[in-house]
Amino acid sequence: MNKNVKTMTIIGDLEEEYAKEVMETLYAIKLTSDEEEEEEKGPIQILISTYGGSILELFSIYDIIREIKSEDYEIHTHGLGKVMSAGVLLLASGTRGKRRIGKNCRVMMHSVIAGCEGTYVSLQNEMDEIKYLQEQYKRCLVEETNISMRSLNKYFKAGKNIYLSAEEAVELGIADEIV
16 A cells, blocks of 8 residues: 555535635645655545535535546545535545445435525526536536436436445446445
């Protein structure tokens, strides 16, 4: 095992304050790694156990992971216990071949959840934004996994939580290996 592996955890709900800490930690790890000699650079490992959280906070963390990967860093993701809702895309966002999942980990996907109130016109506007976020989430999942858009639409149209075993998560390309 590479002794230069930098490890961080994402455990708990992805809400604004916690997402801020995750983003700062990821950038700090990246900056520290940037200062190392090329042969000393190791992968960044992210341990994930979450019920999910805000889709906007998910996208902020996801974009940082994509940025770091684009600079030729490996991101090793490791799902443990529960990887649900927003956590699914985070697990899938790791470098292909380096996404691990615990044998007993439960994975859960569902469509974007939102709540809003207001006038009829403002609710229409909010629904347009929710539709945009839903489509963006699906596009990201399709890009990171083996799940087709058609399958995602079918899952999400059912309107219920979709629970997956570690084996099913590997079959769908959310993770690569069961540990």
